[in-house]
Amino acid sequence: MATLTLPVEERKKTQEQEALITGAEAIAIACKLANVDVVTAYPIRPYDTVMQYISQLVADGEMDCEYIVAEGEHSQFEIVKHASICGARVFCGSSGVGWMYAMEALTVSPALRVPMVCMVGNRALDDPGAFGVEHNDALAVRDLGWLLTWVDSAQEALDTALIAYRVAEDRRIFVPLAISCDGAFLTHSQALVKIPAAEQVKKFLPRYDRGDLLLHPDNVISVAPQANEDWVMEIRRQNYKVTEVACDVIREVYADFERTFGRKYGNPFFEEYMTEDAEVVLLGMGTLSTPVKVAVRKLREEGKKVGFVRLRWFRPFAGPEIAKCLERFKAVGVIDRDFSFGSPDLSGVVATEVRSAMYSSSSTRPPVICFIGGLGGREVTVPDVETMTDVVFQAAKGKAQPLTQWIGLRG
Amino acid sequence: MSTSTFVDEKPTQNLEAFKGVKKVPHEEYYTSGHRTCQGCESAEIMKLMAKAAGPRTIVLGSTGCMYVANTSYYSTPWGVPWMHTQLGSSGSSALGAAAAFRVQMRKGVMKDEPINVIAFCGDGGGADMGLGAISATMCHPDYNLLILMYDNESYANTDIQISGTSPYGVNTSFSTPGKVKRIMNHRWKKNMAPLMMVGHPTVKYVGTISTSYPLQAMNSVRKALSIGGPTFIHCLNPCPKGWDFDPILSFELGELAVNTGIWPLYEIECGKLKLYGKTKDIANGRFKRLPVRDYLLKQGRFAHFIDEDIEYFQSKIDEMWNKWLVPGIIPLQKEIEADTPPSL
Numbered sequence: 001m002a003t004l005t006l007p008v009e010e011r012k013k014t015q016e017q018e019a020l021i022t023g024a025e026a027i028a029i030a031c032k033l034a035n036v037d038v039v040t041a042y043p044i045r046p047y048d049t050v051m052q053y054i055s056q057l058v059a060d061g062e063m064d065c066e067y068i069v070a071e072g073e074h075s076q077f078e079i080v081k082h083a084s085i086c087g088a089r090v091f092c093g094s095s096g097v098g099w100m101y102a103m104e105a106l107t108v109s110p111a112l113r114v115p116m117v118c119m120v121g122n123r124a125l126d127d128p129g130a131f132g133v134e135h136n137d138a139l140a141v142r143d144l145g146w147l148l149t150w151v152d153s154a155q156e157a158l159d160t161a162l163i164a165y166r167v168a169e170d171r172r173i174f175v176p177l178a179i180s181c182d183g184a185f186l187t188h189s190q191a192l193v194k195i196p197a198a199e200q201v202k203k204f205l206p207r208y209d210r211g212d213l214l215l216h217p218d219n220v221i222s223v224a225p226q227a228n229e230d231w232v233m234e235i236r237r238q239n240y241k242v243t244e245v246a247c248d249v250i251r252e253v254y255a256d257f258e259r260t261f262g263r264k265y266g267n268p269f270f271e272e273y274m275t276e277d278a279e280v281v282l283l284g285m286g287t288l289s290t291p292v293k294v295a296v297r298k299l300r301e302e303g304k305k306v307g308f309v310r311l312r313w314f315r316p317f318a319g320p321e322i323a324k325c326l327e328r329f330k331a332v333g334v335i336d337r338d339f340s341f342g343s344p345d346l347s348g349v350v351a352t353e354v355r356s357a358m359y360s361s362s363s364t365r366p367p368v369i370c371f372i373g374g375l376g377g378r379e380v381t382v383p384d385v386e387t388m389t390d391v392v393f394q395a396a397k398g399k400a401q402p403l404t405q406w407i408g409l410r411g
Numbered sequence: 412m413s414t415s416t417f418v419d420e421k422p423t424q425n426l427e428a429f430k431g432v433k434k435v436p437h438e439e440y441y442t443s444g445h446r447t448c449q450g451c452e453s454a455e456i457m458k459l460m461a462k463a464a465g466p467r468t469i470v471l472g473s474t475g476c477m478y479v480a481n482t483s484y485y486s487t488p489w490g491v492p493w494m495h496t497q498l499g500s501s502g503s504s505a506l507g508a509a510a511a512f513r514v515q516m517r518k519g520v521m522k523d524e525p526i527n528v529i530a531f532c533g534d535g536g537g538a539d540m541g542l543g544a545i546s547a548t549m550c551h552p553d554y555n556l557l558i559l560m561y562d563n564e565s566y567a568n569t570d571i572q573i574s575g576t577s578p579y580g581v582n583t584s585f586s587t588p589g590k591v592k593r594i595m596n597h598r599w600k601k602n603m604a605p606l607m608m609v610g611h612p613t614v615k616y617v618g619t620i621s622t623s624y625p626l627q628a629m630n631s632v633r634k635a636l637s638i639g640g641p642t643f644i645h646c647l648n649p650c651p652k653g654w655d656f657d658p659i660l661s662f663e664l665g666e667l668a669v670n671t672g673i674w675p676l677y678e679i680e681c682g683k684l685k686l687y688g689k690t691k692d693i694a695n696g697r698f699k700r701l702p703v704r705d706y707l708l709k710q711g712r713f714a715h716f717i718d719e720d721i722e723y724f725q726s727k728i729d730e731m732w733n734k735w736l737v738p739g740i741i742p743l744q745k746e747i748e749a750d751t752p753p754s755l
Binding site: 035037038064065066068070071072074075076078079080081082083084085086087088104105108207215216217219220221222223224225226227228230231 | 506
């Protein structure tokens with residue numbers, strides 16, 4: 001009872017709070033808890049609500065950072081890139097074509113070893129204009145050395161943002177990291193979120209230390225001179241080395257997160273739902289987990305043994321672990337909220353990666369059917385999931401199915 | 412945290428003007444290790460800029476010849492921290508660095524001291540691709556930084572192509588005269604320094620400099636770094652390779668650009684315009700502008716000009732000095748003839 005009499009600000013420091021907030025607000029609060037130094041904003045829906053919250057936190061004196069509204073996404077990402085190289089913990093983000101407008105800055109950041117943390121409010125790429133979710137924006141940087149994670153709840157958004165700083169700023173990693181939040185379904189949807197105490201976060205998240213890579217008059221270095229064919233391969237190899245250790249670092253950080261805050265995520269790379277005795281599974285990223293989980297429960301009542309695997313980390317792609325998980329089932333249906341036109345089997349990005357992981361890491365290769373759906377923010381409905389599950393069961397019985405199918409498409 | 416409602420200013424270094432060449436310190440912060448051409452005036456301004464700024468400085472250099480020809484892996488001329496920044500990012504790079512220093516000093520995690528933040532760009536990076544970012548940066552009075560644009564009037568790193576500051580009619584690899592068209596570039600040089608000043612009224616210092624006047628160039632840099640807020644300097648740099656002249660003429664061409672009136676030298680300090688050097692004499696009528704022919708014909712890039720072209724070029728410069736509201740600088744013209752009271 002005594003602690004209840006503490007002023008609100010004191011309670012925030014020492015005690016966990018609970019609040020009804022959106023995914024975007026959860027990330028803004030994580031930035032405040034992480035004591036972020038430099039934030040850059042530029043408007044594009046739906047990610048930009050995170051910046052509205054941050055601007056309010058700054059105006060209210062709750063967050064001490066340089067908050068800069070840039071004149072475009074390219075500058076937005078270039079500003080934080082340089083701030084990070086000068087020792088600041090940074091945050092920014094974007095959506096859809098805004099993310100693509102920043103592409104040059106996104107491209108150079110991994111090689112410069114910039115541990116910026118960004119939020120992508122996933123949005124369909126123009127044209128035609130659409131505010132709704134599609135994953136092609138964040139996925140566009142998948143080969144460049146970024147770490148990419150997808151979350152499906154406001155709680156996970158907040159927790160992952162804290163985890164993201166620990167992972168990205170680990171000297172073994174030191175590359176940018178993007179947290180993908182499905183536009184509208186997560187960015188703008190409220191849920192009850194446990195907000196950790198500031199003092200605990202301080203323990204979990206030491207100050208960003210750029211060490212001998214800091215650009216400062218006390219450390220006279222020249223960063224990114226012309227290398228050409230003499231050294232580019234060796235420099236690329238350094239980024240490759242990051243991907244070799246990334247899974248181990250992520251595991252360590254999740255374990256420490258659990259120890260510090262008591263919240264468990266189990267396997268960091270993917271969440272398994274009702275898979276224990278499942279014959280077939282669906283796999284996907286982001287908030288489609290909500291309708292899929294509802295449908296899985298419904299189908300279970302009908303006696304159909306279906307489960308769901310939600311991929312959290314796309315980069316690094318935990319290939320052997322994912323293959324080991326999926327080889328337990330008779331067939332797999334991957335739901336891609338993206339497209340990869342002209343790819344093998346004309347499938348989506350995730351299905352292509354899953355098949356590739358299965359080919360090299362699995363002795364038994366169940367059929368992997370790709371479902372392209374939910375594009376442009378279209379809802380993936382419970383009946384859609386039932387249809388997909390039926391197809392996957394047919395494949396499990398050995399009946400050949402088209403390898404790529406569009407779901408929820410109007411005739 | 413500052414609670415200032417207005418501008419949240421932070422102290423700068425107090426870099427007083429060098430009183431004469433003999434008072435300039437010996438220390439160099441841009442030294443051997445680069446591989447620029449003989450007679451390269453762009454490298455010259457790098458050296459002067461670093462010398463003027465001194466050791467408590469960081470330099471952010473956007474892509475251009477002063478990246479590619481300057482800094483090869485394992486060999487750098489920079490004696491202050493330097494970083495490559497993207498072609499269009501000089502404005503955002505300076506803003507990011509200044510913001511990072513400021514917040515870390517405020518939070519007590521970095522020693523509190525004024526650090527010079529300089530971003531340089533070429534004319535391609537500054538007047539073309541990076542213009543938007545520089546403009547945005549000029550609007551942030553809270554951050555102390557300098558954008559220095561070295562202008563060799565072409566993309567000099569990629570085999571000499573026209574940029575937004577290339578002169579009218581110039582022969583470059585993207586504007587080569589042909590059998591039918593003698594003049595492929597109809598654009599007049601972008602008037603960058605006044606654009607920065609007039610477009611961003613809170614900017615406290617904008618200046619033009621020339622490497623042919625090194626002391627003034629260094630003192631301009633020192634003033635820009637001491638006055639506070641974002642500042643901009645535009646430097647004209649003759650380029651033997653791109654302009655096609657013997658390197659021995661680099662210095663002379665810089666002087667001729669001023670003496671023909673094509674490159675006015677001035678500072679705009681807190682809104683007050685001050686012409687200096689021969690430009691001041693031209694404006695006061697103490698020095699008669701030399702014909703631009705003397706400047707153009709020393710350069711192979713104008714070798715295709717016929718008399719008509721030179722006359723046109725001269726007429727444009729005459730217009731600058733005879734018709735502009737602020738001669739040589741602001742291209743607005745008074746409508747004298749129409750200046751009659753309205754008849755009711």
